[in-house]
Amino acid sequence: MRPATPVRCYLHAAMPESAITSLRAMPLGVAALLLLVQNLVVFAAALGFGAIVVRYFGRRRIAAHPGPVTKTEIAAAVSAVILNTVVTYVGFLAWRAGVVRFRSDVGVWAIADVVVLVLAMDLAMYVLHRLAHHPWFFTLLHRLHHRFDKPRPLTLFVLNPAEALSFGGLWLVVIAIYSASWLGMSLYLTLNVAFGVLGHVGVEPFPRAWVSWPALRHIGTSSFHAQHHAEPTHNFGFYTLLWDRLFGTLHPEYEARFKSS
Numbered sequence: 358m359r360p361a362t363p364v365r366c367y368l369h370a371a372m373p374e375s376a377i378t379s380l381r382a383m384p385l386g387v388a389a390l391l392l393l394v395q396n397l398v399v400f401a402a403a404l405g406f407g408a409i410v411v412r413y414f415g416r417r418r419i420a421a422h423p424g425p426v427t428k429t430e431i432a433a434a435v436s437a438v439i440l441n442t443v444v445t446y447v448g449f450l451a452w453r454a455g456v457v458r459f460r461s462d463v464g465v466w467a468i469a470d471v472v473v474l475v476l477a478m479d480l481a482m483y484v485l486h487r488l489a490h491h492p493w494f495f496t497l498l499h500r501l502h503h504r505f506d507k508p509r510p511l512t513l514f515v516l517n518p519a520e521a522l523s524f525g526g527l528w529l530v531v532i533a534i535y536s537a538s539w540l541g542m543s544l545y546l547t548l549n550v551a552f553g554v555l556g557h558v559g560v561e562p563f564p565r566a567w568v569s570w571p572a573l574r575h576i577g578t579s580s581f582h583a584q585h586h587a588e589p590t591h592n593f594g595f596y597t598l599l600w601d602r603l604f605g606t607l608h609p610e611y612e613a614r615f616k617s618s
């Protein structure tokens with residue numbers, strides 16, 4: 358006999374009803390503080406994850422060692438965490454106003470959300486990234502990030518304020534259009550930080566056979582984004598190589614260099 362677990366409880370496992378209710382009723386100041394703490398935790402987790410990867414894969418370095426952290430990097434990273442909090446807060450207000458809606462299911466459709474969000478954001482960020490490299494926008498949006506051609510995990514947060522707000526705004530537009538599940542969105546955001554960190558570790562944790570496997574070879578590696586920092590006319594994608602392959606911007610020696618690194 359099957360256990361009599363109420364379906365409703367199962368469906369709301371990703372974000373319990375009580376948590377949703379308290380978020381809806383929370384004073385705005387408290388919510389802002391909570392979102393700042395959440396962004397600080399993400400920032401610390403990203404740097405911690407990056408430090409572990411650098412430590413364990415240090416023998417396979419793909420970019421020169423970046424040297425001591427500069428005051429510019431620290432100031433830019435602090436600003437990025439604050440601006441990420443602003444974006445999260447705007448998203449929170451949009452959710453309370455009903456502009457952004459989330460589903461509570463945790464089944465196969467929640468996993469499908471991850472695929473949809475990864476592909477949609479990958480394409481949207483590819484387009485925005487290529488625009489950011491246009492001479493009209495480069496100084497305003499993207500020059501600061503590219504001052505650091507020897508990336509480290511912190512480089513993920515070294516962004517022009519306008520760049521941080523543009524990518525955050527893009528995310529808010531996507532979730533306003535597409536009602537994802539809490540679970541799918543949380544998994545996507547976790548992957549987003551993981552890929553962001555892996556792109557800036559300066560070492561290669563992915564196995565050499567990665568680029569020979571039929572499906573996996575289309576997924577971004579650390580070398581993929583490190584190569585963009587070294588040669589900014591190639592490799593504009595974030596999670597996948599699909600759009601770079603489609604639009605002819607993948608570095609012609611990407612796979613050969615990956616195998617020999």
Ligand SMILES: [Zn+2]
Nearest residue numbers: 502557582586
């Ligand atoms: Zn980068």
Ligand SMILES: [Zn+2]
Nearest residue numbers: 486499585589
């Ligand atoms: Zn770039």
